[in-house]
Amino acid sequence: MNKPVDAGIHTLAAPYALHALPADEARRFEQHLERCADCRVEVDELRETAARLGAAAAVTPPPRLRENVISRIAEVRPLPPRVADGQTLRRWWPRIATGLVAALVAGIVVLGIRLDDARDELDRSEQISAQLQQLVGADDLEVVRTQAGDGTGTVLLARSLDLAVFSGDGMAPAPAGHTYQLWVMHDDGSVVSAGVLGSPPDGRVGPVTARGLAGAGRLGITVEPGGGSRQPTTDPVMVIELPD
Template sequence: MTTADPHLLTGAHALHALPDDERATFERHLADCEPCARETAELHATAARLGLAVATAPRPAMREEVLRRITAVRQQPPGPPAAPRRARAALRAHRLSRWTLAACLAAAAALGGTAVWQYERAEDAQRQARRAEQGTAEIAAVLAAPDATTRAAALGDGATGTVVVSRERDEAVFVASGMARPPAGKVYQLWYDDGGTMRSAGLMDPGRADQAVLMEGAVDGASAMGITVEPEGGSRRPTSDPVALMGLPT
């Protein structure tokens, strides 16, 4: 491990460029150094903004091309190597009967069902890709908005959070770094604080320590935001003490 001044490692931490031992030491330093925690959170948000600003969506024709190929390519069941052509012909002539025909019809029906199943899975994947693409584009739009303002805070245990607000778009994005996994069966839920009344702003991905989340709903008159630990699927109202409370930038 190097003896670098921890105050000089904020940029490297934001870009995930520290070795594991240095990262652990630096994150312990963050718990006691508010200026470094704030600067690290702001750099994480900036890195996210730069990354999402250059994100590109796949060409629209790709979806149709994938769907067309999935429905056109026939699934071949596993089996032994094919016999020579003459032997196969003799075997077909010898064994072709109503039972063989019935088996062929059953196989055709099974393959037809496989094609339908493949098509439905492709449709599901397409819908998921559209949602992901739309979410990424909306996050990028907020982060790149000319009026975007940010506020950063240390969340404890080395985690940092930054909220980015565009009043013109009436939207907010929460950028988290180093978030610990919630307990099993739990999820982090975001909230808008409307004068003391908490309004749900969506759920975070419990499997990701670093993420950017488009907060659900309009910022409207909210003056702050909070994070709580809730059961999977979220809650209508907070059921636990907040992990963090942050004022929204003006």
């Protein structure tokens, strides 16, 4: 007879992926991992996302801005977890959220920073970091990854917050005078812009926040004239299916 599985053990996937479990908890979860395909997939996705965002930190921002950002990251505090079931997740989530938010903020801040608009970038990073704090505190957080050609899109989504954050990596440069644009695609056929992504030479686009997700089953990326369009003018080069 198979030994009953403690339902709370599934909540350890995130802290295990981020190396936030003590040795005894980690060993117990590894035994569970051998039998649970869903947890293996979740651990792999979380590690891939953390590694991709961490790679962005290889870009060095201006020294003064870097000092300001580091001091702000040190002040980041996660929102209290709202998960009602499982004492284990409540115990470890603050540590996980702090580490994940810091990694995400660090990745966001260093993307495309220029000396002439450093202040705007910092203000924008503060806004997105606050949204990311909300996301990692949500009990329905989903991480979705989509491959299109050489490009990879990653979406952090919480429908309870009507909030998603998209970032892309490995995207081919948009044609001269054009930009990538993110769209929220609703099941009734309506399409709403979530913002212009630009066309950086390193292939990284975003992060961009998307809201208005009620009735939306997909996010789409199109190539548009510089400055963006009111409605898509080309077919999507990437489509991300959103979980319900």
